[in-house]
Amino acid sequence: MHSCLIHYHEVNDMKIKKELEAMLTKEVSQVLEKCKGIKKEEELLEIRLNIGQPLIVKCKGGEYILKRNGEVTKDFKEGLYVTANMVRDTFSGACKYSAYAFEEEVRQGFLTIEGGHRIGIVGQAIMEEGRVKNLKYISGLNIRVANENIGCGEVLMKEIYNHRELASALIVSMPGGGKTTLLRDCIRVLSEGTGIRKGYRVGVVDERGELGAAYRGIIQNHLGPRTDLLDRISKKEGIFMLLRSMAPEIIAVDEIGSKEDEEALHRAMLCGCKLLATAHAASIQEARIRFESLGIFEYYILLDAKHVGRIQEIYQSTGIHQKKEALLCGS
């Protein structure tokens, strides 16, 4: 078993490789390239860098500790020791040495880089008047690799939209369950249309820049020809702007949860738009407790947190409950 985690021969991986290489330190890049003991099919999902801890990568098959020579080990002590310099340089690389340009994102504890990869940041918070002003002594980074999985949304779209009216749906799972990847492809499917369905005008509010991964104003991911994307704007403002200006038939947003989000979604629903959203929840029941009272969503889709890329359950607000084990494309 030998493979490098970022394969050279595939176009998508090539893109990921370039984006990560521009950010990671030479040492970490080399370890990922030399990586032995992880199957080639295993998609890279996360890279964890915590000062004083070993380098950990998360793939579809699980979590691996990597040694300096790229071998996988189970012993924490044998892993490549992450230094303060590694974390600092990776952070600087992720910001392209322009940390000032990402001040607002750093304050929220994450930043999204070219390609839609999201980097979680931990460190010591600098507080001012009871709110986080900035982070200092950055001690750890969690790089979540955005893997565009074209085609994975078709299974779900067929399942809930085939021969039926357009409906609002909420995709839920635990963190890392593949919600954003699935939502991204659902947007593409709805925007492109299928043989039996026309394409819809989809408005996307990409608060964290993960859906479209727009770079210098150009959408990097495939979101379809009828998609209008508002990048790095709050859901509330973005939804209102789309409603006012772009006449969307469907509005898609990632990771809803706040009261403001709910109000904006409700407003969109009253305007006749259908909604496609994701949220963190461990079960359909939990999602229903939180969102059913809003009366927005007709479908609740639970993804399997243990097996990324599997639909575990679909619930229809009319009361129909389906236990699904549908496998999404390419998973």
Added chain:
Amino acid sequence: MWQLKLIGAAMILIGSTILGLEKSKKEENKIRTLQDINYMLVLLKGEMVYERAALPDIYMHLSQKLSKPYNRFFEGLCEEMEHRRGRTMEQIWRERVENSTKDWVMEEKDRQEFLQLGNFWGYIDISLQESALELYKEKLEYRIKEMQSTIKDRQRIYSMLGVLSGLFLGILLF
């Protein structure tokens, strides 16, 4: 025979005068280079502070706005940053300054100062980043003033040295 000597002496005189004038012109160009760098900083600061643009984007914009040889410098810098290959910003800046500013008319100590600018990038706080740039800008403006205050004297010396050395060599030839 004396006619040939006269022609030779005249040519030496013209040559050394031209050299003197060239040297004097170079002094002017040194100030112009520093003024160009100062102008770059104004543009850079504007994009950084008011647009909050990231450095590669700023470099790209500068490469489009500035003329030769500065546009090439920033174009290259932008490309290098896109393919960082594990290097730090300081290293990228250093490499670029060392390789691409050889044809810029400036004194070595000014080049070293420009090289130090590479250490000023990457502050997380915008006001700190702005202050760091401002500090370099102040130093630069002071240096420009210093050079401007002495340029007339230096230019006069170079021009006179050119003419006098030409005359001296001409007389020696006779």
